[in-house]
Amino acid sequence: MIDEPDSGNRSYFTEYWDLVGGFIFAFLALYFHHLEATTLSAVFSAASIGLFSITVSEIAEILAHRISEPYGSYLLTISAVVVEIILLFSILLQSTQNIDAIETVKGGIISAVLVDMNVLLGLAVFIGGLSFKEQQHNEDTSSSYTTILYVASLTLLVPGILDYTEHGKEVIKSASLAISLVLFLFYIIILIFQTKTHTDFFKSTARSRIFRYKKMLKEQHADDDEKEDESVVYIFEKLPTTLNFISMLFFVFVIGVMAEIFAKTSLPLFKEFSISTGIAGLLIAIISVTPEIFTAIKAAKDDQIQRVINIAMGASTVSILLTVPILMFLGFMFKIDLVLNFNPLQVGALIFTVILAWKTTDNGETNYFEGLSHLMLFISYAIIAGFY
Numbered sequence: 001m002i003d004e005p006d007s008g009n010r011s012y013f014t015e016y017w018d019l020v021g022g023f024i025f026a027f028l029a030l031y032f033h034h035l036e037a038t039t040l041s042a043v044f045s046a047a048s049i050g051l052f053s054i055t056v057s058e059i060a061e062i063l064a065h066r067i068s069e070p071y072g073s074y075l076l077t078i079s080a081v082v083v084e085i086i087l088l089f090s091i092l093l094q095s096t097q098n099i100d101a102i103e104t105v106k107g108g109i110i111s112a113v114l115v116d117m118n119v120l121l122g123l124a125v126f127i128g129g130l131s132f133k134e135q136q137h138n139e140d141t142s143s144s145y146t147t148i149l150y151v152a153s154l155t156l157l158v159p160g161i162l163d164y165t166e167h168g169k170e171v172i173k174s175a176s177l178a179i180s181l182v183l184f185l186f187y188i189i190i191l192i193f194q195t196k197t198h199t200d201f202f203k204s205t206a207r208s209r210i211f212r213y214k215k216m217l218k219e220q221h222a223d224d225d226e227k228e229d230e231s232v233v234y235i236f237e238k239l240p241t242t243l244n245f246i247s248m249l250f251f252v253f254v255i256g257v258m259a260e261i262f263a264k265t266s267l268p269l270f271k272e273f274s275i276s277t278g279i280a281g282l283l284i285a286i287i288s289v290t291p292e293i294f295t296a297i298k299a300a301k302d303d304q305i306q307r308v309i310n311i312a313m314g315a316s317t318v319s320i321l322l323t324v325p326i327l328m329f330l331g332f333m334f335k336i337d338l339v340l341n342f343n344p345l346q347v348g349a350l351i352f353t354v355i356l357a358w359k360t361t362d363n364g365e366t367n368y369f370e371g372l373s374h375l376m377l378f379i380s381y382a383i384i385a386g387f388y
């Protein structure tokens with residue numbers, strides 16, 4: 001009987017560690033930002049963004065379970081991309097005071113896809129492959145996504161190619177705006193393709209063995225689950241859908257406040273420690289993608305590799321087709337000269353990542369070696385980006 005209170009405290013900590021930590025780090029970030037302690041405010045704001053992003057991801061996952069695929073995975077990817085856009089836009093606003101801001105934003109755009117496709121997908125497939133010799137998914141899903149990403153990657157080459165011609169900056173900027181419009185229109189078509197005309201392309205062709213087993217156990221122990229719910233229940237699981245959406249918006253707002261602090265303090269910090277814009281972009285991408293990585297790893301360990309494919313490739317697709325147009329539009333509105341002339345390393349890494357994803361997922365099966373291949377590609381890129 002004496003141990004019961006401690007057990008309950010541990011349960012509450014397990015459920016709400018991200019919320020508690022997020023608010024603590026947010027307070028510390030505000031406090032040290034007021035004291036102009038750049039390093040500490042940058043670290044604590046980044047930690048707060050990461051933890052609140054996990055909360056947003058958890059709420060999105062609860063909502064995702066209430067709707068069918070591919071809408072569930074789509075909601076998860078959108079929640080993460082919103083955080084990414086907020087972070088990148090906050091940094092973009094610093095471009096008038098810091099010349100490295102725009103290059104950091106461009107690095108962040110590409111890095112988001114590289115982290116999704118190599119770290120998220122690679123880790124999940126690798127860890128899932130250690131538990132299961134092979135994991136199966138709908139090959140139409142990966143085939144569709146890799147085609148979309150390949151076309152989008154090649155489209156991003158256009159402004160960069162113009163950068164090597166005699167055309168001036170205004171022509172390259174006009175081309176960037178045109179490309180962003182094309183990407184947005186492509187996104188609308190893909191959205192219709194994914195959610196209306198070809199939804200079966202993004203659903204699992206066969207239920208996971210582990211998933212069926214867990215469902216059976218859940219039904220057998222329904223009474224026990226109800227008793228557990230009476231003691232400790234994640235509050236967002238009890239809230240109605242509308243309130244959960246409002247909660248998501250609130251935490252996104254808090255993330256926005258923290259992102260502004262992070263943007264103002266991190267850029268001088270990157271310069272002080274001689275961190276290249278490529279590595280800075282990777283760090284920003286990792287902060288925004290971390291919640292998705294946890295979700296994908298959990299899905300892979302439950303033999304739900306279809307969910308992993310939907311999250312990794314879906315987030316990558318949205319990162320290019322939606323993030324780029326939105327940032328271009330915001331840059332235009334705030335009179336910031338953002339152009340899409342990515343450097344050869346960024347575009348090359350993006351195209352090679354898409355090709356590797358096509359090779360590792362085209363047969364509808366994955367194993368740990370294929371996951372390791374993605375991780376090796378990411379490590380190689382990170383090393384080169386550090387010296388580029």
